Structures are given as structure tokens and as C-alpha cells.
Amino acid sequence: MKKIVTLNVKQLRTEECFGYLKLVLAETENLPEEETPSILTTSVNTYTDKFNGYDTALKASAVNPATVSVTATDAGRDDAWRGTNAYVKAMCNHPTADVASAAAEAKSLFDKYGDPTSLAQTEESGVLHNLLQDLEAFDASKRTLLNLDVWIADLKAKEEAFLAAAAERTEADAARQVGIVKETRTAAEAAYRSLVDTVNALAMINGDAAYATFIDHVNAMIERQKAISKARSTRAKKEDEFAE
Incomplete structure (x- = not known):
């Protein structure tokens, strides 16, 4: 059975998290449209709403009066x-x-x-x-x-x-970063995890055929993101060793 693998989105940088969540949002177009369980519709709508809130907060944070x-x-x-x-x-x-x-x-x-x-x-x-x-x-x-x-x-x-x-x-930048951006990012991350859990549960109960494209695409993005994070961690470790 196909299943979306785990990705700790909390560990991603702000720009990476936003970019990844945006790609996942685009992939929801590959979820089944006919006879869609209401729980999935609710999960997708919640995710869309929370992501849009995160997007709005990031845009606002870029404009400092x-x-x-x-x-x-x-x-x-x-x-x-x-x-x-x-x-x-x-x-x-x-x-x-x-x-x-x-x-x-x-x-x-x-x-x-x-x-x-x-x-x-x-x-x-x-x-x-x-x-x-x-x-x-x-x-x-x-x-x-x-x-x-x-x-x-x-x-x-x-x-x-x-x-x-x-x-x-500087104070305004810091306040926005730790305030509204953090708050909306946390909400978007929670909505993402809920969506993943919902899709995985439905694939297990109803079979994964209707969800295969979404699952495969999201897993591919997760593997790519993990590779990026691993490369960055390795590079940072080498730089630390060189500094010593």
C-alpha cells in the first residue's frame, strides 16, 4: 500500500517550508474529485485556508512601515x-x-x-x-x-x-518574524500533517489507487527536500571541522 512518508516540516527554513507547502497545495489537484469523502474535502479546504494565511503573513512581513x-x-x-x-x-x-x-x-x-x-x-x-x-x-x-x-x-x-x-x-522585523509569521506557519504545518494523515488513512481503508498520484508526487518532493537538508547538514559539518 502506498503511503506518504514522514517529513518534519518544522526543521525547514522559512522559505523552504513555504515553498514545500505551496507545492503540496498544487498537488491536491491530483486528489480524487468524484465521490470524495467529506473528511478529505474538509482537510484540503483547511489546508488551503491555513496555507493562504501563512502566505499573507509572509507578504506582510516583507513590508515594513x-x-x-x-x-x-x-x-x-x-x-x-x-x-x-x-x-x-x-x-x-x-x-x-x-x-x-x-x-x-x-x-x-x-x-x-x-x-x-x-x-x-x-x-x-x-x-x-x-x-x-x-x-x-x-x-x-x-x-x-x-x-x-x-x-x-x-x-x-x-x-x-x-x-x-x-x-x-529591526524591532518591527523581529516582532513580525516571531509573531504572525510563526503563528501562521505553525497552523499551516498542522494542517499539512492533518492532510497527510487523512490521505494515508483513506488509502489504507479504500485502497491507494485514487490517491497514488498525489502520494507519489508528495513523496518525491519529500525525498528531494530531505536530500537538500542532508547536503546542507553535511556541508555545515565539514565547515565546522575545517574551522577547528
């Missing part, structure tokens, strides 16, 4: 850096020698780190952190001579606004 704020604050700190850098550069040509000299010293701090606005967000934060430390340690009398403090304060405020937005985005 905080991302808009991160993008805006990132652009704000870029503009602040460009404005401050341009101001100091222009002051290097000031007609008063002391002012020009102080500006040249300040400009050397900007040149030391280069333009961070094209870097990845985390890298840019590192550069701005170091630059702001240098600027705040710059001789106070020269900062006053250049009227530089207002520019430094603006750049610092823009960087802090970005960091706050980035932290909010």
Missing part, C-alpha cells in the same frame, strides 16, 4: 554631510587667513574618511560616528571662528534620527 522612515532619515544625513562638507570646503577660500586656516584643518577631517554617502547604511554610520567624534574634539575656538557647531549639531541630529529609525525597523 519603518523602512520609509529609514530611507528618509538616511537621505537626511546624506544631505547634512554634503552640506557641512561643502560649507567647510568653501570656507577654505575665506579672505581672512585665520578662518581659511581653521577651515583647512576641519576639511582634513572630512577628507580623512572620504564621502560616506555611497556606502552601505551600517558602514556610513561607522564613518559618521568617527567623523563626529573628531569634529567635536576639534579646537573649540576654531569651531566658533567657523561657526561650525551648528553644522555639527545638525549632522549629529540627522545621524541619531537615522539610528532610531533603523532600530525601529
Whole structure:
């Protein structure tokens, strides 16, 4: 008698679990349509509903409202850096020698780190952190001579606004991942196991002829998934041994 073999879907990665469950959903088209036992119809409908809930949660988790704020604050700190850098550069040509000299010293701090606005967000934060430390340690009398403090304060405020937005985005991502996505995935996994148990039971009671295509196809997917998981585990083990 044909039977769907066991696959622990809990051990699959989020994307793998979703992809596998989606393939199983497509295979339900191969289940018998005529004289279908009501228990199978209910099981398929429940599985479809729970999978769709999981799908919706994953799509929602990919859209983080905080991302808009991160993008805006990132652009704000870029503009602040460009404005401050341009101001100091222009002051290097000031007609008063002391002012020009102080500006040249300040400009050397900007040149030391280069333009961070094209870097990845985390890298840019590192550069701005170091630059702001240098600027705040710059001789106070020269900062006053250049009227530089207002520019430094603006750049610092823009960087802090970005960091706050980035932290909010990270927190929101984590909350969704462990919240609604986990909840809907668990429900979909339970519905999958129920469907498998139902098909196996009906195949044993009524014979497997009507369920053979579904069973064979799902088993083939399970064997493929097991092979992928085994290969990943073997690769990870070798990497650990190499690291030792």
C-alpha cells in the first residue's frame, strides 16, 4: 500500500517550508474529485485556508512601515554631510587667513574618511560616528571662528534620527518574524500533517489507487527536500571541522 512518508516540516527554513507547502497545495489537484469523502474535502479546504494565511503573513512581513522612515532619515544625513562638507570646503577660500586656516584643518577631517554617502547604511554610520567624534574634539575656538557647531549639531541630529529609525525597523522585523509569521506557519504545518494523515488513512481503508498520484508526487518532493537538508547538514559539518 502506498503511503506518504514522514517529513518534519518544522526543521525547514522559512522559505523552504513555504515553498514545500505551496507545492503540496498544487498537488491536491491530483486528489480524487468524484465521490470524495467529506473528511478529505474538509482537510484540503483547511489546508488551503491555513496555507493562504501563512502566505499573507509572509507578504506582510516583507513590508515594513519603518523602512520609509529609514530611507528618509538616511537621505537626511546624506544631505547634512554634503552640506557641512561643502560649507567647510568653501570656507577654505575665506579672505581672512585665520578662518581659511581653521577651515583647512576641519576639511582634513572630512577628507580623512572620504564621502560616506555611497556606502552601505551600517558602514556610513561607522564613518559618521568617527567623523563626529573628531569634529567635536576639534579646537573649540576654531569651531566658533567657523561657526561650525551648528553644522555639527545638525549632522549629529540627522545621524541619531537615522539610528532610531533603523532600530525601529529591526524591532518591527523581529516582532513580525516571531509573531504572525510563526503563528501562521505553525497552523499551516498542522494542517499539512492533518492532510497527510487523512490521505494515508483513506488509502489504507479504500485502497491507494485514487490517491497514488498525489502520494507519489508528495513523496518525491519529500525525498528531494530531505536530500537538500542532508547536503546542507553535511556541508555545515565539514565547515565546522575545517574551522577547528
